[in-house]
Amino acid sequence: MLMKRPVNRHLKDLGPSHAFTHVTVGHAADPTKSAALDSSRAANWKPTINHRSNSMHFQDYITTQRQTAPKPGADIRSRWVSRVVARGLQTQGRAGADAYLRDYGRGIAVAKIIAFALHAESEGCGELAAGFWAAAYTRQTGRSAPASEMVPAADALGVATAAPAPAPMTTNFPDFPQHLQPGAVLTMQPVDTNRTRDDLIADPAYIAQPKRDGCRIVVFASPDHVAYQSRSTSLVPSPGAAFDQAFLTVARARGQFILDGELLFLDHCGGEHRTGSQAATANAGIGSPDAPVVCVIAVFKALYARGLDLSGHDELTRIRASEPFVELAQDQLAQAGVIDSRVDQVPTAWTPNEKLALTITQRSEGREGEVWIQRSTTYRPGKTGGEIFVRTKYVEETEVVITGLTPTTVAGRAFGAIDVAARYPDGSLRPVGKVGTGFDQAEAGRIRDLFSKHPNGLRISVRHQGRTEAGQLWHARFQRIIGPVGERT
DSSP, X not given: OOOOOOOOGGGGGGOSOOSXXXXXXXXXXXXXXXXXXXXXXHHHOOOOOOTTGGGOOHHHXXXXXXXXXXXXXXXXXXXXXXXXXXXXXGGSXXXXXXXXXXXXXXXXXXXXXXHHHHHHHHTTOHHHHHHHHHHHHHHHHSOOOOGGGOOOHHHHTTOOOOOOOOOOOOSOOTXXXXXXXXXXXXXXXXXXXXXXXXXXXXXXXXXXXXXXXXXXXXXXXXXXXXXXEOTTSOBOOOSOHHHHHHHHHHHHHHOOEEEEEEEEEEOTTOOEESSHHHHHHHHHHTTOTTSOOEEEEEEEEEEEETTEEGXXXXXXXXXXXXXXXXXXXXXXXHHTTOOSEEEEEOOOBOSHHXXXXXXXXXXXXXXXXXXXXXXXXXXXXEEOSTTSEEEEEOOEEEEEEEEEEOOOOSTTOSOSOEEEEEEOTTSXXXXXXXXXXXXXXXXXXXXXXXXXXXXXXXXXXXEEXXXXXXXXXXXXXXXEEEEETTOOO
16 A cells, blocks of 8 residues: 655645655646746755754654655756666666766765655665665765665555666675685786886887776676676676676676776766766766766776686786677677667787877877786786886876965874965966875975965965866876965066
8 A cells, every 4th residue: 555755734835745646735836937946946955954863763864854855856857867777777776876876976965865866766766765865864964874774765655666686796706716706806006107108118028008097897797697896895886787788698608707997987078087977077068968978897808718817827818818708798788779888998009109109199188198017917916016017197287376274183294285276267266176295394394384474375386187077186296386476486
């Protein structure tokens, strides 16, 4: 039997209930005005907070927010179609909510998470809604939702929900060696090199690949299971049901495999981003807000293929072993008509001419840089010494103005980090982040003393690896003091 959601008597002007049953309150209204009011309320509404919030039980929290939250706006409905449904996240239960917030939730407000929970309920996706509710509860109260209370809200009201897909396997894949089990792979990491690009291009011991601007991901696949791991060895939610199905099909055709790669998101112009929300923001900035964001698993190499542990083989073997799996996985996605998910083989430059061409392309496209690895090396966990696996980056140098120094509790330090702003073409001075490296304590003391003497600001030079979509400096490092604002140098 369906239970009607209680309607708060102080909120009758909100119109129809938006949980599971529609209770019409009041007279019919102009739909255009109603939509405008809904959008306005959704934009300005904040989750209910009272003296009980920090001690409120999870289900009480859901009930309270459900009674006061406005109907999810058009932006939520649009993102539901373009992000959730397009990637099949609505079939993945709580893992789908985790994946959405991981890829699109950087800086997302609690009110928006609640709106997604409500919309998921209205679509009959109770498990997905429970994941969003748990995230909202944790962010607002600082407490984790108890497992005993993690009952999908729709189920609690007696509403049938779509059955979620099985969660990714978290137990051992019995045929993989222990060090290649999900959650146990320590990925090989590049370090900064002391050599020049010209040296690496000319050295036949090295091959090169473009440095991808994403997050490390390791894919484990058998005919029955798919799992994903991050660089930190945490098991992570599936990037999308389309990937799962493609990898399962490949494993059934060619046997179990493990692929080492990078998860990234492409905007409409092919720019690489760490999250889907960053790519969507970039699309809006180039005038294509409705353009799809493409989720990509870019594969560097295989760690296991055709029944063999490849970690003890050379790099050439690992790269070549990954290629047929990647090709077939992408064929599966293409045949299924999937356009917003892709599996790519990261190109490898083997010869001096290929390596030179790679560096030219990376620089001209504004990419982050390259990684260089000795072709004869075995797969070594973590960061290794001896220039075995190194990276080169492209950096920019920018003049910025110190606007503040953050405090520190560490004895003997002048400050924690430097707040900086940059002068834009329109003459405005806008914050562009913090700088926390590149100076020793003596230099830090000099910066502090000069800044205290020049309240209008102190100009410094910093090096950084470009900027984020929000205009913040990426990995900024202090270089030198230029002088006070307004003083010629």
